[in-house]
Amino acid sequence: MPPAFEQQPNEWASFRSPVAAVSLNENTVTMTVRPQGEGAPALVIFDPPGFVDVEGAVTTAGEGADGVGLVLVPAGKRLQAKVSGKVGADARVVRFTRRVDDPSLLAGYALKVALEQAGIKVGGEVKAGHGKGPVLARHVSEPLSSLLYAVGKNSDNFYAEMIFKTLGGETKRRPARHADAAETVKSWLEKVGAFEAGMVVKNGSGLFDANRATASSMTTVLRAVYKDPALQTEFVAQLAVGGADGTLKKRFTAERARRNVRAKTGTLEDAIALSGYVLGPDGKGPIAFSVLMNGTAGHAAQARAAIDKLVLMLARRSWPR
Missing domain, CATH: 3.40.710.10 (DD-peptidase/beta-lactamase superfamily)
Structure with a gap:
């Protein structure tokens, strides 16, 4: 966490996201809520995937309904999202973007999901490496x-x-x-x-x-x-x-x-x-x-x-x- 950022520990807005050597999505997570049929649970998706455990549900209500709740709680190196409320059946999507507390494993969990979606089995837990492994790939950023x-x-x-x-x-x-x-x-x-x-x-x-x-x-x-x-x-x-x-x-x-x-x-x-x-x-x-x-x-x-x-x-x- 950059110096002085600790002055607002309970502020989850994306403007004060932490930094890390390996960063993804500016070290934030975005929750997208898509309404389904009226009375059915809405679809709740977090991106990047794999980093957030979701607790609760958002209900699809009648047209004009509004009031989605999101509370983030650190859960070890990951996050737990407590979601609640209602979204109108006529709404397109509802989005919230929030910072993560510890970005050290954010990219790792997203990589795990991507590998699994590609049909590659991944066992064990996602952990921070020791930094002494061989270089498998190199990416050069855009110029300063x-x-x-x-x-x-x-x-x-x-x-x-x-x-x-x-x-x-x-x-x-x-x-x-x-x-x-x-x-x-x-x-x-x-x-x-x-x-x-x-x-x-x-x-x-x-x-x-x-x-x-x-x-x-x-x-x-x-x-x-x-x-x-x-x-x-x-x-x-x-x-x-x-x-x-x-x-x-x-x-x-x-x-x-x-x-x-x-x-x-x-x-x-x-x-x-x-x-x-x-x-x-x-x-x-x-x-x-x-x-x-x-x-x-x-x-x-x-x-x-x-x-x-x-x-x-x-x-x-x-x-x-």
Whole structure:
């Protein structure tokens, strides 16, 4: 579990799924409920398969019925799902996606089911290996530039944590640890002059209260990356595009901001942030900006409106009529 994720141990939402060297389905399980004939038990399916033991049932009721319940309970290395309630006969499907508590065997159970479905008998229990077996197959991931799209455009915490932890493993040449990743990031921040007094780096997603940063440090990072030919193109491309995609699809739709604002959003219960660039016309460099707001609980809409107003002012400055 990434640092600080333990602050919400009873939160099963997929946004805080754990990370592991072998991960499947972003270390989440999805329950799909399909109605059958009225009065009959609904079909309850979990994906990936094999990892969840189901207790209880969901009943197919009359049209318009709604109220499916799902409670997940750790059961050793697996999960037990307690399901209940009713689903309308007219409903297509009802889906819930939840994180797993321990992902170490998630892929193993899914592999066991896949082998059995292929007609291969599998005996014994699924267990974690010792790591000393022969390599039977090797899979190379997509390039980092592609993986970053999930982080920059969609704020995917799982991808952020996996990439962050991998940094530690790649630089230290040993099994990945969050502490090694934090050390690697801190060293780079110091190299570009962006590590300021009071800054803290512990996890890769920024969830909970693990990290501390300043707006000036963020703009220093943005300037350093933009000036580095090896980083600029891929980094800017993975950011959300104002009025076009990702978390900014419905923001910055005004003419001079649309597609000219490239930024990463940040949202916590009591903090909101936006950092990125306002691109300028050909021959004019971008404006790097960072806005970090604390104390926004209950005022998220107003905070975003204030940030958007400020960034729109920068866009109008870059693109005068």
